[in-house]
Amino acid sequence: MARVPEHGVQPQIARGSDGTLHLVYLVGDAVACDLRYSTKPAGATSWTAPITVNSDPHSAIAMGTIRGAQLAIGRDGTVHVVWNGSNKSVPPRSPAPLHYAQRSRDGSFTTQRNVRGDTQALDGGASIAASAKGEVFIVWHGAPAEAEPGEEHRVVFVLKSADNGHTFGPVTIANLNDQGVCACCSLKTMVTPDGDLITLYRAARTKTQRDITVLSSRDGGTTFTQRIVGPWAINACPMSSASLVPVGGRTRAAWEAEGKIYSALLDANSPALLISEDPGRHPALAINDLGETLVVWSIGTGWQRGGSLAWRILDASGQPTDTQGRTQGVPVWGFTAAYAQGKDFVILY
Numbered sequence: 001m002a003r004v005p006e007h008g009v010q011p012q013i014a015r016g017s018d019g020t021l022h023l024v025y026l027v028g029d030a031v032a033c034d035l036r037y038s039t040k041p042a043g044a045t046s047w048t049a050p051i052t053v054n055s056d057p058h059s060a061i062a063m064g065t066i067r068g069a070q071l072a073i074g075r076d077g078t079v080h081v082v083w084n085g086s087n088k089s090v091p092p093r094s095p096a097p098l099h100y101a102q103r104s105r106d107g108s109f110t111t112q113r114n115v116r117g118d119t120q121a122l123d124g125g126a127s128i129a130a131s132a133k134g135e136v137f138i139v140w141h142g143a144p145a146e147a148e149p150g151e152e153h154r155v156v157f158v159l160k161s162a163d164n165g166h167t168f169g170p171v172t173i174a175n176l177n178d179q180g181v182c183a184c185c186s187l188k189t190m191v192t193p194d195g196d197l198i199t200l201y202r203a204a205r206t207k208t209q210r211d212i213t214v215l216s217s218r219d220g221g222t223t224f225t226q227r228i229v230g231p232w233a234i235n236a237c238p239m240s241s242a243s244l245v246p247v248g249g250r251t252r253a254a255w256e257a258e259g260k261i262y263s264a265l266l267d268a269n270s271p272a273l274l275i276s277e278d279p280g281r282h283p284a285l286a287i288n289d290l291g292e293t294l295v296v297w298s299i300g301t302g303w304q305r306g307g308s309l310a311w312r313i314l315d316a317s318g319q320p321t322d323t324q325g326r327t328q329g330v331p332v333w334g335f336t337a338a339y340a341q342g343k344d345f346v347i348l349y
Helices: none
Strands: 009-015 021-029 032-040 070-073 079-084 098-102 127-130 136-142 155-161 188-191 197-202 212-217 225-230 243-247 250-257 260-265 281-287 293-299 307-314 320-330 337-341 344-348
Touching: 009 070, 009 337, 021 070, 032 079, 079 127, 098 136, 136 188, 136 197, 155 197, 188 243, 197 250, 212 250, 225 250, 243 281, 250 281, 250 293, 260 281, 260 293, 293 320, 293 337, 293 344, 307 344
Parallel strands: 070 127, 127 188, 281 337
Antiparallel strands: 009 021, 021 032, 070 079, 079 098, 127 136, 136 155, 188 197, 197 212, 212 225, 243 250, 250 260, 281 293, 293 307, 307 320, 337 344
């Protein structure tokens, strides 16, 4: 286990095709912070000196724990980053921005762009996915312009680029026929090994039904299907997050439901496995060279409150093992990330 560089919070990790690990995290004032980026090349023992992603100072937000940055590695190793913007980075009474930047060939990041368009009510964190073909998908939830108030009218938006993030098409709605999204929960998206775009989000079809739902598209984000994988009857927003990771030719997910951590192989329609009997939040996943899965999550964290972390290993068949542990140290507004080194795992917190 290791602490995030610079005592940062909300780490997110992606591995490039050359084995390089790419890390983003937040530092500074929780309501107006900065976004850092560092790498660990294959075989290296330490992270490189961090650089700042955001071109507008203090334009990220850590408060709430679910609005930080997410990243994806696309064509030619391009690093794509998206993050919810701080309200302090826009004029008073302006809608919260959604920022995007990519790493240029000289190693720096491009000037950040607000890609929210005319969508409204940005709250829970956005996500980003990229393919080797040069497709980039920015996914978030909010309300269409002029929409009626209420979570039942929130939708999942998709913004697609076909040229590796240089230009983007129009904003589209992925769940137009099944609206309702839990406002302050983040979502997670990725392009699967088969090229499908999948998104894990918490629906809010009614005030008391907030199920983890999978949105899948097999045609590059044109049409979508939906499936509930984590039912949860609760009359509140749990401010939750979720995790996705490729394993073999499949996709493993982890999420919170009923205050506990569950996991499943999404494209195998496998039943959800209970990973944690104790209350858990903000799961993260990593796969090692043996095909084992590490599931790590936070315990006891909340509004302006840090806590501890717990972890458990799933064997190569996906079944929970007795190899597990728990330790203190998750900071305020923090959660965990993980990666594999050969057959071993490293947890960042």
